[in-house]
Amino acid sequence: AGLHSGVTLTITPPLVSGTIYSVTFNCTDTAGNMGTAVTSTNVLFDNDVPVISSTQPAPNTYATDTKVSYTFSESCSTASITWTRTGGTADGASPHVQALTGGELAAGAHTNVTLSNNPVLVGGTIYTVKFDCGDAAGHIATSVVNSNVTFDNTVPVISAVQPTGGASVNHTRVDYTFSEVCASATITWTRTGGAPDGASPHAQALTGGELVAGVHTNVTLANSPSLVSGAIYDIAFNCTDAAGHIATPVTVNNVTFNTAGVVIS
Numbered sequence: 001a002g003l004h005s006g007v008t009l010t011i012t013p014p015l016v017s018g019t020i021y022s023v024t025f026n027c028t029d030t031a032g033n034m035g036t037a038v039t040s041t042n043v044l045f046d047n048d049v050p051v052i053s054s055t056q057p058a059p060n061t062y063a064t065d066t067k068v069s070y071t072f073s074e075s076c077s078t079a080s081i082t083w084t085r086t087g088g089t090a091d092g093a094s095p096h097v098q099a100l101t102g103g104e105l106a107a108g109a110h111t112n113v114t115l116s117n118n119p120v121l122v123g124g125t126i127y128t129v130k131f132d133c134g135d136a137a138g139h140i141a142t143s144v145v146n147s148n149v150t151f152d153n154t155v156p157v158i159s160a161v162q163p164t165g166g167a168s169v170n171h172t173r174v175d176y177t178f179s180e181v182c183a184s185a186t187i188t189w190t191r192t193g194g195a196p197d198g199a200s201p202h203a204q205a206l207t208g209g210e211l212v213a214g215v216h217t218n219v220t221l222a223n224s225p226s227l228v229s230g231a232i233y234d235i236a237f238n239c240t241d242a243a244g245h246i247a248t249p250v251t252v253n254n255v256t257f258n259t260a261g262v263v264i265s
Helices: none
Strands: 020-025 038-045 052-056 068-072 079-090 096-099 108-113 123-135 144-151 158-162 174-178 185-196 200-204 213-219 231-240 250-257
Touching: 052 123, 052 144, 068 079, 068 123, 079 144, 158 231, 158 250, 174 185, 174 231, 185 250
Parallel strands: none
Antiparallel strands: 020 038, 052 068, 068 108, 079 096, 079 123, 123 144, 158 174, 174 213, 185 200, 185 231, 231 250
16 A cells, blocks of 8 residues: 555556557455556557758758758657857857757658748858757657858859950950859850961969959969960959858950061061
């Protein structure tokens, strides 16, 4: 007789995790009197810890938006995704602890989800993204932490290019300004008139410091083109950043390349 609290029975039932049971308590005393049975219904047996997997954005990547992907092995009663600034542009609102709601908590795969509680991130900031989940039984999943995620939602801009359209030059030096670092960039000379140039177009890849953000003045490219004197070219400037954003190309037209000396007779 009396209170029995937190008891593990000598004979324990082989229950199945994730199953919902009714639990009935029965008792007969030594005189044979039977107590009124007491039944607890809708009892979920859960002895599994939830597992978080297949998370995106992945470590050491660029994110162009705030969409996320994740898979829960079981439904979570509470869950969150936290973006914490670790470098790059300042973000005074960091950390962004975004609680998941509704269907976002369900078991299974969630792909390219824009959360109901979506964070407002800062372009150019580097974040650590942490995924957390706790189930209804109080089990806490091991957090998944993806570090060095750069948020970049801006398209690079090319400006202040030289030579200008209609110019005549006796060199292949160029000017240009990039609003941000380019992962890849090219300057392409395409013959449009004048002396023939069988090697046209000359697509010259930029390298090293030629790719950095800022002003580049009077640059002789590491991969400088071999142009033909007397040919007329269009010159196109292109840039793609590490997040895959492609700048609007800038093209100057009708640039004459002329290295022939003047002959007086």
